[in-house]
Amino acid sequence: MSAHVASPVFAGRQEQTARLAAGLALAVEGDPVTVLLRGESGIGKSRLVAEFLRTHAGRARVLLGTGGEPGTPFAAFAGIVRGLAPDLIGDERDRLAPLLAGQQDPRPRHDDARLRLFETVLALLARLAARRATVLVVEDAHEADRSSLDLLAFLVRSQRAAPGSLIVATSRSGEPATLADLGVLPWVEPLDLTLLRQHEVAAQVGGILGRQPDPEHTRTVFRRSTGHPLFVEALLDGDPATPARCSLPDLLLTRIARLPEDTRHVLRLAALGGARAGHALLAACHPDPAAALRPAVDAGVLLADGGDYVFRHALLREACRAGLPPGERAALHARHAEALRARSGPPGALAHHLGEAGDEPGALSAAWEAARHARDHLAYPEELAWLERVLALWERVPGAARRLGHDRADVLAHAVLAARRSGEDARGERHATDALAALGDRARVRRAPLLEQRAHLRARLGIGGALDDLNEAVRLVPTGHPARGRLLHALAEHLAQLSIPGDARRIAEQARQEAHEAGDAAAEASALITLAELGARLGHVGTELPKLATARALAEGIGAHRLRLRALHTESSLLREFGRLTEAQDAARLGLAAAREAGLACSAGARHALDLACAQAAAGRWAEALETVQHALAATEPGADHTALLCLKAQIALWRGHTAEAASIAGRARRRLPGAALPRDRLLLPPLDAEILLAQDRPGEARRVIGDALASEHSPGPPHSVWPLLLTGARVAGAAGDMRLLDRLRVHADRTRIAGPAQRAAALTFEAETCRAERQPDGPCWERAVAAWQALGQPRQHAQALLRLGQARFAAGERGPAVQAPLREAAELARGLGAAPLLAQARDLARRGTG
Ligand SMILES: Nc1ncnc2c1ncn2[C@@H]1O[C@H](COP(=O)(O)OP(=O)(O)OP(=O)(O)O)[C@@H](O)[C@H]1O
Numbered sequence: 001m002s003a004h005v006a007s008p009v010f011a012g013r014q015e016q017t018a019r020l021a022a023g024l025a026l027a028v029e030g031d032p033v034t035v036l037l038r039g040e041s042g043i044g045k046s047r048l049v050a051e052f053l054r055t056h057a058g059r060a061r062v063l064l065g066t067g068g069e070p071g072t073p074f075a076a077f078a079g080i081v082r083g084l085a086p087d088l089i090g091d092e093r094d095r096l097a098p099l100l101a102g103q104q105d106p107r108p109r110h111d112d113a114r115l116r117l118f119e120t121v122l123a124l125l126a127r128l129a130a131r132r133a134t135v136l137v138v139e140d141a142h143e144a145d146r147s148s149l150d151l152l153a154f155l156v157r158s159q160r161a162a163p164g165s166l167i168v169a170t171s172r173s174g175e176p177a178t179l180a181d182l183g184v185l186p187w188v189e190p191l192d193l194t195l196l197r198q199h200e201v202a203a204q205v206g207g208i209l210g211r212q213p214d215p216e217h218t219r220t221v222f223r224r225s226t227g228h229p230l231f232v233e234a235l236l237d238g239d240p241a242t243p244a245r246c247s248l249p250d251l252l253l254t255r256i257a258r259l260p261e262d263t264r265h266v267l268r269l270a271a272l273g274g275a276r277a278g279h280a281l282l283a284a285c286h287p288d289p290a291a292a293l294r295p296a297v298d299a300g301v302l303l304a305d306g307g308d309y310v311f312r313h314a315l316l317r318e319a320c321r322a323g324l325p326p327g328e329r330a331a332l333h334a335r336h337a338e339a340l341r342a343r344s345g346p347p348g349a350l351a352h353h354l355g356e357a358g359d360e361p362g363a364l365s366a367a368w369e370a371a372r373h374a375r376d377h378l379a380y381p382e383e384l385a386w387l388e389r390v391l392a393l394w395e396r397v398p399g400a401a402r403r404l405g406h407d408r409a410d411v412l413a414h415a416v417l418a419a420r421r422s423g424e425d426a427r428g429e430r431h432a433t434d435a436l437a438a439l440g441d442r443a444r445v446r447r448a449p450l451l452e453q454r455a456h457l458r459a460r461l462g463i464g465g466a467l468d469d470l471n472e473a474v475r476l477v478p479t480g481h482p483a484r485g486r487l488l489h490a491l492a493e494h495l496a497q498l499s500i501p502g503d504a505r506r507i508a509e510q511a512r513q514e515a516h517e518a519g520d521a522a523a524e525a526s527a528l529i530t531l532a533e534l535g536a537r538l539g540h541v542g543t544e545l546p547k548l549a550t551a552r553a554l555a556e557g558i559g560a561h562r563l564r565l566r567a568l569h570t571e572s573s574l575l576r577e578f579g580r581l582t583e584a585q586d587a588a589r590l591g592l593a594a595a596r597e598a599g600l601a602c603s604a605g606a607r608h609a610l611d612l613a614c615a616q617a618a619a620g621r622w623a624e625a626l627e628t629v630q631h632a633l634a635a636t637e638p639g640a641d642h643t644a645l646l647c648l649k650a651q652i653a654l655w656r657g658h659t660a661e662a663a664s665i666a667g668r669a670r671r672r673l674p675g676a677a678l679p680r681d682r683l684l685l686p687p688l689d690a691e692i693l694l695a696q697d698r699p700g701e702a703r704r705v706i707g708d709a710l711a712s713e714h715s716p717g718p719p720h721s722v723w724p725l726l727l728t729g730a731r732v733a734g735a736a737g738d739m740r741l742l743d744r745l746r747v748h749a750d751r752t753r754i755a756g757p758a759q760r761a762a763a764l765t766f767e768a769e770t771c772r773a774e775r776q777p778d779g780p781c782w783e784r785a786v787a788a789w790q791a792l793g794q795p796r797q798h799a800q801a802l803l804r805l806g807q808a809r810f811a812a813g814e815r816g817p818a819v820q821a822p823l824r825e826a827a828e829l830a831r832g833l834g835a836a837p838l839l840a841q842a843r844d845l846a847r848r849g850t851g
């Protein structure tokens with residue numbers, strides 16, 4: 001054997017080390033940085049990270065997440081959290097319990113528990129990083145469990161809330177989609193590791209041999225290894241007589257083949273577990289595992305770590321597994337299962353080994369247990385996978401239902417919920433359909449919740465049948481049944497989404513009553529919120545606000561955070577629509593505080609920040625609105641609400657006359673828009689883009705933007721999103737002289753409801769703009785618009801309407817105070833706001849008006 005198995009000299013990689021160091025420097029400054037380190041197995045990802053941490057991260061705290069025990073939920077994070085145990089404060093320990101195998105959060109749990117867990121980890125990272133720069137490393141993300149990946153992705157998306165942190169994730173080429181999606185974030189940097197160059201291989205060879213290598217030998221090694229560092233190691237360690245075309249796996253195999261049979265037997269057993277083989281397992285299968293494994297340690301195949309053993313490289317583990325005859329493989333898995341049983345190891349691992357050992361009845365029970373364990377630890381994607389395993393084994397194990405104490409429909413019902421909680425809508429929908437078929441028509445009350453779930457999933461998937469499912473669910477459950485309020489509300493909400501408000505109101509009222517009678521506070525609160533939203537569409541607000549207050553109190557009473565937040569969001573947007581801007585800001589602030597209190601500041605905070613910023617902007621408090629936007633962009637998880645926040649920021653820049661800045665922010669907003677955006681969010685960009693194009697004097701292109709937006713709307717969005725599009729559209733049609741576009745806009749306007757004074761003011765303004773575009777006498781229309789905006793206390797819209805009024809009167813031949821008075825007032829408002837373009841237009845016309 002050569003002097004060293006691995007080279008103590010770290011060869012090359014200066015550029016990659018420098019990029020990691022630059023990332024750390026930025027993180028220290030408070031900027032978020034995530035590096036996705038990618039490359040094939042053995043290329044040197046782990047080595048690069050280790051060297052970087054050794055040499056550059058001296059002053060940083062390092063949180064190192066490695067695979068963890070297979071079958072453990074959140075395996076990549078369990079070790080980190082365990083290591084941090086002494087640093088945990090307050091109720092962090094309880095909140096983080098699901099990350100620690102064998103523990104559960106002792107407090108009651110709601111549907112947002114998984115998100116709250118994620119937020120707790122984020123808050124912990126932020127707290128640690130605020131004290132001292134912190135590097136979070138997640139190794140081998142390509143083989144991490146889905147829950148670990150979801151948590152990692154959440155931390156990366158929300159990283160701006162943890163200034164001082166650097167995240168590094170390593171993965172083999174072909175990284176998981178969860179991570180690939182992160183590439184759009186500006187602070188996420190992919191870093192690809194490629195093969196070493198010849199002089200770098202020379203350095204590695206020198207390090208391994210412990211002396212200056214012979215150049216000819218180096219050249220041969222370089223040629224054969226193509227600069228792959230693990231291959232270099234294997235070549236130097238191998239038999240010089242191995243054929244020149246031998247592949248890396250073959251070389252590794254020969255290294256193992258040289259070991260004694262007894263050693264190889266224990267190695268094979270270890271290789272069928274995870275990266276780490278525990279002493280307990282090995283001792284259960286061999287009288288003296290330390291003696292048996294010593295040759296493997298000497299040969300650099302294993303590293304001894306306490307009583308445990310770790311494979312020095314994943315490919316070596318794979319080599320040990322390769323070519324195992326099926327009989328021996330099954331027997332070894334059975335040994336694993338026995339050892340796991342003896343020490344109550346993770347049920348997921350037990351299920352895996354029993355399955356591989358061919359013990360199907362045992363695997364069935366263990367998979368069911370593993371599903372429950374995953375659910376208790378909030379690892380829903382894993383729960384779903386285990387339930388699907390149970391289903392796959394169902395027909396093969398006689399008496400499966402008796403064994404589990406649950407019938408197949410029950411297993412499917414659990415799978416539906418797990419799928420819904422993991423965002424696996426299509427799988428959930430399929431399981432719901434199977435479950436309904438398995439139940440048949442007689443199990444009336446058991447069918448109802450499945451129909452409800454399926455309706456929800458179908459609506460989210462955009463496939464038909466949701467309304468039928470909900471109608472049937474309601475029909476199946478008799479009046480007085482505790483689930484009826486909830487089912488009725490689900491139906492009402494769906495009807496509201498389908499824009500059938502009359503039926504929706506009637507059903508929501510029924511839902512409220514039945515939920516109240518059954519003592520179902522959550523359903524009652526939901527029904528009240530839906531009723532308030534529907535009532536507001538009819539133009540009521542005074543009668544609707546008390547409903548929201550009751551809903552909020554009910555939600556608070558049962559600790560239903562999301563419901564409470566929904567009530568506050570509805571309250572703020574309703575108040576804004578009705579021009580009660582100060583109260584709208586108060587409700588939004590309460591929402592922000594409630595989100596923080598609930599441990600959901602990052603995931604739910606953006607919505608309330610948006611409510612606050614919109615109300616501030618409408619009231620003319622632009623600087624405050626921008627501050628709110630800035631804070632929310634940094635402190636909350638990117639998503640559709642970030643698009644809306646950026647659009648508002650761009651809009652204010654435009655109002656101030658900073659057109660180029662507005663265009664650049666709008667570009668960022670577009671990149672943040674999620675693929676499956678709601679109509680509400682898809683309608684945000686077109687009016688903004690068109691306004692920017694108008695400001696750039698490009699009415700032709702603006703016309704196209706509006707035309708496309710009108711054409712793409714299969715289902716019209718909610719009125720408060722449609723009115724801004726129509727208003728801008730009318731301005732564009734006027735500027736471009738496009739009467740056909742104007743007609744199309746009118747058709748849409750006729751179909752769009754007007755709820756509340758803000759929408760009424762928008763509708764009046766739309767009418768005035770169309771008059772103006774058609775060169776009809778528009779003065780009286782503008783007078784009405786001016787009065788409407790003035791009453792609402794929205795200074796920009798008010799000033800804009802005043803300017804238009806001045807223009808209308810001027811165009812009608814009027815001069816003197818009739819023109820000057822509105823222009824003066826417009827200029828004053830514009831000056832107060834800092835709305836430079838509006839101010840300039842008002843002044844310009846005022847000058848001409850006196851002439
Ligand atoms: N630049 C280098 N200089 C010297 N040795 C290196 C270098 N890069 C990698 N090695 C060695 O090559 C071997 C494989 O590297 P490493 O384990 O880091 O690969 P990896 O990319 O993490 O692979 P995997 O995806 O399988 O985890 C290790 O023994 C490591 O020490």
Ligand SMILES: [Mg+2]
Pocket residue numbers: 045046047140
């Ligand atoms: Mg590695």
